[in-house]
Amino acid sequence: MIEAKALTRYFDRLLAVDNISFKVEPGCVLGFLGPNGAGKSTTMKMLTGFLAPSSGSAIINGHDIVSDSLQARRQIGYLPEGAPLYGEMTVLEFLDFIARARGFGGAEVRRKALAAADRLELAGVLQQTIETLSKGFKRRVGLAQAILHDPRVLILDEPTDGLDPNQKHHVRELIRSMSENRIIIVSTHILEEVDALCNRAMIIARGRVVADDTPAGLITRSRYHNAVTLKLGDLRAAASVLSKLPGVARVEISDDELTLFPHAQKQLLSAVTASIDKHGWAVDSIRLEEGRLDEVFRDITRGEPAHKEAA
C-alpha cells in the first residue's frame, strides 16, 4: 500500500506540490492527470525517493520514503519522465547493471535481465547499443528496467509520451497485464489513456488534488453526460420542436449538429427518437453522449466552467 501524507514540495519559493495526501491499494491503476507543470512529476519524484519532500512524507509498503528511503526504493520500479537510459550501453549490459544495483548476484543477474527483456520483447536487440534503438524500443528498455525486480509498486511518469499509436497501444497492454496485485501509478496528460488504463484517476492542478474518482465517475461530471446529439437537415426547425420536450434543459447547435442537454438524471433518447418518428425527419446520425473527459478536465483544472460562452 502507498500512503502519501501531506506531501509538499517547494522549489525555492515556488510551491510545486501543495499538501497532497492519498492512499492506494494493490490492484489499483492510478492515473495522475493534469496539465504540464501541475506537480505530477514532482509528486512521483518524491514517492520514488529522488526528491525529498519539503514537508510531509509517504509510506511505501510500510517503509517511509524519508527515514527508510533505501527500503522504500526497493519496493518500487520507476520509469522517470522521458525514460532516461545510459545510451552507450547495450540493452543487456544495461539490464545487467540494473539487476546488480537491485542487489541480485551471480547467475541471478543475467536471469533477471533476460526475464525482463523477454517480458518486453527485447530479445532481438539485446546486443544493440541503447542509443541506436528507436523511441519505442527505448521506452521498452525503460519499462524492462522498472519491472526487473518484480516490484510491488510501479511508478511510470508519462510512459506513452512521444510514442506512435501502435507503440502506445503496446505499452498500455503491458501496463494492464502487470496490474494484478500491484500498485501502478501512471502520469499522463492524455485523457483517453486514463479511460483505457486506470481504475482510479486523480486530477492534479497547481500542486493540489482537485478530483479523485474513477474515470467513469469523472465522465459523469461532464455536462455532456447523457446528452443526445443529432445530425439532420433542418437543424433550426428540429431544435425548436425538440427544445420543448420534457427533460430537455438546453439545446445547442454547432456546425451541422444539434445537442440536447438533459436536466439532471433525465434520459432523453427515447423521447427524442419518438419525436423524430413523429415528424418524419431524415436523421443522418444520432448518438447518446457518455460525457467528455477533456471538458471535465478543463473545467476542473482551470477552476472555471469551460462552457460559459455557450447558452
Place this chain on the structure above:
Amino acid sequence: MNTTIAGVRTIMQRELRAYFSTPVAWVFIVIFTVMAAAFTFYLGGFYQRGIADLEPFFRFHPWLYLFLVPALSMRLWAEERKSGTIELLLTLPVTLVEAIVGKFLAAWLFLGLALLLTVPIWFSVNYLGAPDNGVILAAYIGSWLMAGAFLAIGSCISALTRNQVVAFILSVVVCFGFLLSGLPIVLEAFRGWLPQVFVDGIANLSLISHFADISRGVLDLRDLVFFLLVIGFWLTANAIVLQLRKAD
C-alpha cells in the same frame, strides 16, 4: 548510511565500461601518454640533462592533469544531469555515497591505468642508467594521488551543472588555483595583507608542493594524508551539492 562494497563496485563497473565503450578512454590514454612523453623529451630535456631519473617526466604531471583530469571529470555528474539518468541512478537502491565513490573510483582507476601505460619510460631510464627506483615508485604514487585530488575537485564541480563545458572550465580554474597556491608569486600577493598563518595555510593547500615532496622520494605520511583529505573533502562537498541541487 548503508554503504556497501557491492554497491560501490556495481557503479564503478558500469562507469568503467562506459569509458571503454565510448572513444573517451582511447582518446584520453593516447593523448595522455603522448603528451607525457613529449613534455619529458622536449620540454624536460630528458636526454640533455644526462641524469638517470624521471624528474623531467613527473615535473609536468601537474600541468598535464590540469587539463586532462577536468576533461575526464566533467562528465561524471553533468552528463547524468543532462540526460536525466541521475534520476534513474538515484532512485535505485544505491546510496548517494556508493554512487559518488563508485564513480570517483572508476575515474581514478582509469587514471591509474593511463599512468601505468607510461611505465615504458621507466624501463628506458633503467636501460640508460641506474636510477633510484624507490624515488620513481614514490613519484608514481604521488602522481596518482594528485590526480585523485584533481578528480575529486572535478567531480564536485561537475555535480554543480548540467553543462559539461562549464564543468570543465570551472574545474580547470579551481585546480589551477590549487596548483598555484604554493608558488612564491601567489604567496607574495597574500603576504602583504594576510597574517603569516594564513599564508602558510594557503601554501600548504598547494597540490604542487605536496607532490614535489613525494616525487623527490619522500613518502611522508603527512603528504599522503593531505591528498586523501583533499579527496575526502571534495567528495563530501560533492554529496552535499547533489543532495541540495538534485532536481535542477
